[in-house]
Amino acid sequence: MTEYNPPQDPLVILHDDHEVVLVDKPSGLLSVPGKGEHLADCLMARLKAVFPTALLIHRLDRDTSGVMVFALTPHAQRHLGLQFEKRQTKKTYVARVWGEMAEKTGTVDLPLIVDWPNRPKQMVDHENGKQAVTDWRVQRKGNGETRVRLMPKTGRSHQLRVHMLALGHPILGDPFYAEGPARDYPRLMLHSETFQFRHPDGGQGMRITAKCPF
Structure with a gap:
């Protein structure tokens, strides 16, 4: 940290x-x-x-x-x-993610567990992970990034961050899950917009x- x-x-x-x-x-x-x-x-x-x-x-x-x-x-x-x-409860987040997403909407259903040697990082684990589901919808894309709305159906730690990474589109500025130029932003581009x-x-x-x- x-x-x-x-x-x-x-x-x-x-x-x-x-x-x-x-x-x-x-x-x-x-x-x-x-x-x-x-x-x-x-x-x-x-x-x-x-x-x-x-x-x-x-x-x-x-x-x-x-x-x-x-x-x-x-x-x-x-x-x-x-x-x-x-x-x-219902929460909607806004995120800017690395790369231009091909689809317009989708759902990520990947179970998560703490990555113990690298905690507090989380990781996908199909055998031992807890269910984690995120709906997503593209708002706009261009210049190598996508602005996306994220609607988590579960509330796992780092859920949105790991799910976006699993899609190959890490959230910009993420100190844990983004690398190289995707990490090089002044903050994590993730905001809880509505509750x-x-x-x-x-x-x-x-x-x-x-x-x-x-």
């Missing part, structure tokens, strides 16, 4: 009410603290400074930006946790969007 120098931009609150708060996480900032004092600065800590009761539901990789939801009450944490468990869920108070459907910065 590279040295940890998280961005110091102010918090971007996309929505907050009595049960939940949704934030646009910047690339380069950990969702939760890592091991050691030097990895203490994270979105969770910054959010708790403003919303002291904030509770974790899920996380995004350090280098991924975009929508994250936090609970503000134990009830909301249980309610949202169950939605994640039952795969009732759909049912509100813990009343079950109303909500759709929150964070504008893609690239």
Whole structure:
């Protein structure tokens, strides 16, 4: 891993009410603290400074930006946790990937497992891996790259990054899975654009969007 120098931009609150708060996480900032004092600065800590009761539901990789939801009450944490468990939430990501994809849409169904000698990297493992499914749709392509929308059906660690690599189109700027010129970008070109869920108070459907910065 590279040295940890998280961005110091102010918090971007996309929505907050009595049960939940949704934030646009910047690339380069950990969702939760890592091991050691030097990895203490994270979105969770910054959010708790403003919303002291904030509770974790899920996380995004350090280098991924975009929508994250936090609970503000134990009830909301249980309610949202169950939605994640039952795969009732919907997330859409935007990515820029290496190479021009031949097809317009598709699904990747490749099981993943941690690559122990190289952790936190993940890898495809048909015997022991956990099911991981990603739908994808090309937005546009040209100049040796493709802009693609990714709709994960499961929530495995590094799922989108490994699935794109498996298709031969690593996400640009990926410090783990891209090599050579594909890695040579200022950030990982992966952004969580929209998040759909049912509100813990009343079950109303909500759709929150964070504008893609690239």
